[in-house]
Amino acid sequence: MAPIAENPSPSPWWSPVRHADRRPLLLARNRVQAALRGWFATEGFTEVDPVGLQVSPGNEAHLHAFATEATGTDGVARRLYLHTSPEFAMKKLLAAGETRIAAFAHVWRNRERGPLHSPEFTMLEWYRAGAPYEALMADCATVLRLAAEATGATLLRYRDRTCDPFAAPERLSVADAFTRHAQIDLLATLAADGTPNREAMAAAMRAAGLRVAPDDTWSDMLSRALVHKVEPHLGLGRATILDRYPAAEAALARRAPDDARLAERFELYACGVELANGFGELTDAAEQRRRFALEMDEKHRVYGERYPLDEDFLTALQHMPAASGIALGFERLVMLATGAPRIDDVIWAPVA
Numbered sequence: 645m646a647p648i649a650e651n652p653s654p655s656p657w658w659s660p661v662r663h664a665d666r667r668p669l670l671l672a673r674n675r676v677q678a679a680l681r682g683w684f685a686t687e688g689f690t691e692v693d694p695v696g697l698q699v700s701p702g703n704e705a706h707l708h709a710f711a712t713e714a715t716g717t718d719g720v721a722r723r724l725y726l727h728t729s730p731e732f733a734m735k736k737l738l739a740a741g742e743t744r745i746a747a748f749a750h751v752w753r754n755r756e757r758g759p760l761h762s763p764e765f766t767m768l769e770w771y772r773a774g775a776p777y778e779a780l781m782a783d784c785a786t787v788l789r790l791a792a793e794a795t796g797a798t799l800l801r802y803r804d805r806t807c808d809p810f811a812a813p814e815r816l817s818v819a820d821a822f823t824r825h826a827q828i829d830l831l832a833t834l835a836a837d838g839t840p841n842r843e844a845m846a847a848a849m850r851a852a853g854l855r856v857a858p859d860d861t862w863s864d865m866l867s868r869a870l871v872h873k874v875e876p877h878l879g880l881g882r883a884t885i886l887d888r889y890p891a892a893e894a895a896l897a898r899r900a901p902d903d904a905r906l907a908e909r910f911e912l913y914a915c916g917v918e919l920a921n922g923f924g925e926l927t928d929a930a931e932q933r934r935r936f937a938l939e940m941d942e943k944h945r946v947y948g949e950r951y952p953l954d955e956d957f958l959t960a961l962q963h964m965p966a967a968s969g970i971a972l973g974f975e976r977l978v979m980l981a982t983g984a985p986r987i988d989d990v991i992w993a994p995v996a
Contacts, residue, residue, distance in 0.1 A: 648808040657994055666989055673978045673990050675794040677748065680768065683790055689744040689770060696735035696750060699727035700954040704895065705942040708754035709951065710763075725951065726752035729898070729971055730769055732957040735925070738773055738967055746770035748974060759986045760917065760976060763995050768977075771969040776909045776923035778947040780970045781885050783812055784912045784920060787972065788883055800980035802915035805880055813883035813912070821886060826873035827852050830890070833862065833904060835900070838891040838905040861942075863893065877911035886911045895935040897923040911995070912972070914980055922970035929961040 651689035655662045655688040684691065701709030707728045727733070729748040737745055751767045772779055791810035792800065800807040822830040828851075833844040840862035849856050849865050854872065856865060878884040887910040891899055908924030926932055933953065940950040978990040988994040 656996075657988065668833060669978070669982050669984050669990050669993055670833070671953070672795045672982050673975075673992075675682075676791045676978055678980060679790045679794040680787065681748075683786065684746045684770065687744065689746045690742060692734065692737060692742070692745050692747050694727075694730040694737075694749055696726045696752070697724045698727045698732060698954065699724065699925055700732065700952050701752075702728040702814055703939050703951055703953065704728075705939045705946065708756075708947075710752045712752055717980075728753050729767060731971065732954050733828045734769060734771055734969070735964055735967075736957060736960045738771055738965060739963040743773040743965075744771070750891070756959070760979075762867070762975070762987050762991060764804055764986065765991070766974040768972045768974045769969065771925075771967050772899070773965045773967040775968050777910070777922055777968040780922040781813070781815065781887075781910065781979040784885065784972075785884070787977070788914065789814075791977050795978075795981040797981050797983075800914050801983040802917050803985070805994070807879050807914040808882050809914070809981075811882035813885045815885045815887055817888040818886055818890065819888070819906075821874050821878070822869065824864040825877050826854075826869045828869060828873075830866075834890060834892075834905040836904065838899075840892050863942075866893065875918070876916050877913050879917065894923070895939055896926055896932070897928050901942075908968075917976055917980065919968055919971035919980075923968065925964070925969050927954050927961055927964050927966060929958050932961055933958055941978040 645971070646995050657663065658664070680752040681691065697714070709728055710726045712724055712726070729751055729954045730747050734745055734747060747769050749767050749769060750764060752764050754763060756763055770783070788800070788809040792798070797809065800809050806873050819830045822828045828848045833841050833848060835841060842862045845862045845865045846856045846860070849869060852869070854869055878886060888900060888906045889897070889909040891905060894909035897907040897909040900906040900908055910922050911918055912920040912922070936953055944950045975987050978984070979987060982990065984990050
């Protein structure tokens with residue numbers, strides 16, 4: 645499809661004129677979804693439909709949830725959350741015996757709104773039991789190709805950036821990306837066991853001309869360098885698989901078998917846009933509990949709140965097989981395949 649011009653119209657999304665402009669994009673969305681559903685079926689996946697209400701929305705420090713109350717027949721109110729990902733529920737299904745599952749799940753994230761962010765959006769998430777996380781990288785290449793074929797696109801587009809969805813993705817380690825684009829030796833800021841060294845990172849940031857605030861953590865600095873120096877170069881011309889994240893930035897992933905500083909985590913980028921986050925899944929319940937506690941400590945430090953742990957999930961994790969899983973922002977994929985400038989353009993009835 646031809647790229648769509650930005651038009652911040654004051655008209656509501658349901659006005660007939662604006663809907664007429666959006667409708668070709670929405671029909672393209674349906675074609676992409678149908679193509680992906682067909683492919684997952686041929687791959688032997690079972691499509692599942694996890695509910696959104698959970699006892700915990702997820703335990704990542706910088707993800708923010710919507711909370712509500714469920715009142716039982718006894719009149720007692722219980723705090724529940726709309727999930728930020730169907731991950732916990734889907735891993736419970738792996739523990740129950742499922743081996744290949746996929747879901748187009750509505751998810752909710754608070755404090756998020758912009759051209760690439762909606763407080764409610766669709767997450768395409770899938771898991772392969774017994775498969776290495778490299779299998780997900782091959783899946784990503786197929787997903788990009790299918791989205792382009794479904795919309796008739798020869799290139800993926802976001803603003804002035806393009807990406808060939810038929811070219812093999814580049815696989816680039818986070819450390820190599822930092823060396824190449826930020827002139828930062830990332831591994832030199834990590835101890836042998838993966839513990840981050842804040843002062844080493846601060847010195848590297850200053851040498852690279854990046855700002856360092858007095859209260860910055862190592863993670864804050866990594867994120868700033870990633871956003872300002874690295875991400876703008878990713879997925880240009882062809883998709884990038886940004887691989888082997890520091891273990892400190894991968895609370896749900898296994899450690900890399902050859903380097904304790906790193907984890908089996910990757911992100912998929914196209915046109916400078918982050919599309920997906922994949923893992924070799926952590927199945928050690930005690931280690932997962934420890935990591936969640938650290939994440940919630942950080943959330944409390946920064947935002948003054950914490951979310952409960954899903955004890956049922958931690959119990960199920962003890963029965964979960966080795967697996968790899970990935971979450972992909974479905975609307976972002978449709979945006980790139982249609983050239984739409986805003987996420988609201990490819991949501992049938994967006995949040996007002």
